[in-house]
Amino acid sequence: MFRGLRKTDCEKARGMLSAYVDGHLTSKECEAVESHLKGCEKCRHELESLRATVGILHLMPMISIPRSFALERVEPLRRPRALVVLRAATAICVVLLAFVFISDSINIFEQPPVYIADESSNTMGTFQFPTSDLSGFMEQMDRWLSGSFEGEGTTGTSIPVRQIEYGLLGVVVILGGASTLTYLRARKEGSA
Amino acid sequence: MEETELIQLSKEGDIGSFNRLVEFHERGVYNLAFRMLGDAQAAEDATQETFISAYRALRGFRGGDFRAWLLKIAANKCRDQLRALRRRPIASLDSMEEDGVSLIHAGEPPEDYAIRRELGREIEGGLLSLPPDQRLAVILSDIQGLSYKEIARVTASSIGTVRSRLSRGRARLRDYLLERGELSP
Structure with a gap:
């Protein structure tokens, strides 16, 4: 009848009675509930009292409003x-x-590389990055972050x-x- | 004028059109608030705050079920009022009638009214004994007549959650009424 759960058949059926009253069960669930109700008088009573409760609630009157709730200005x-x-x-x-x-x-x-002409020879000069500028600072920062900074000091322009x-x-x-x-x-x- | 047209005009700032929407929905919102709170003054405050918030938030309404959107705001306002009500006692049905809230039906015999009033008081007590989430589901389904899908939208929960809250709420209410002899076992 009811499979897969440890609850007793009555507990499972009672948990579905509310949805059964509203017609909100699948056809399989519906069949299971109806099959259980046929053989269980206690659950039939439960169903009747639940239907009576819902019936009473449906009869509850709508209360008249004490005043208008229209807005004047918001x-x-x-x-x-x-x-x-x-x-x-x-x-x-x-x-x-x-x-x-x-x-x-x-x-x-980063500061642009400085062109240093090689005066000792006739060869072309080379580009060198100034070590005391930002790139130098970045290297120092990396060292500082990795714990190997030894207070070499940075220049004021970094x-x-x-x-x-x-x-x-x-x-x-x-x-x-x-x-x-x-x-x-x-x-x-x-x-x- | 249709609701969608009134909503559009209200979005453009026409308070007259919004008040037409208020006229359509104020009874439903007030009833939800009263059943949730069991206090006429708190229900009045929650209803007024619902419409003020709805007017301010109307631009964010992207179509769909306006009543469900409004009831969602009302349910949130009720939660706020419930927090405030914890600090002061709840007024009874009698005090509500003293406040001028009419429960009598036109042309109803006094005896019928007395029986209905007694039963109404018991149901009101039973509803207030439920946890707020179950109470909201029961009110929306069995008093306001909303479908499971609409309740799921109002409470921002799944249909399975609605089904479970409704089942537990109704069972508790039934037990409450059985204990008080309002239902025959």
């Missing part, structure tokens, strides 16, 4: 100022982060690109989180 809710500020700040930081990241990936911060990137990323995450929380709160209050 002020549009303004978005909270904090949300506007947070969103603007997040957008600015995202743009800055994107700018720094793209610039870094195309080496825009730009700490990665620090800026990490810093901006952190700010974006914090501002984005705060914006989301503010938005969710405002939405719950119906003003977003």
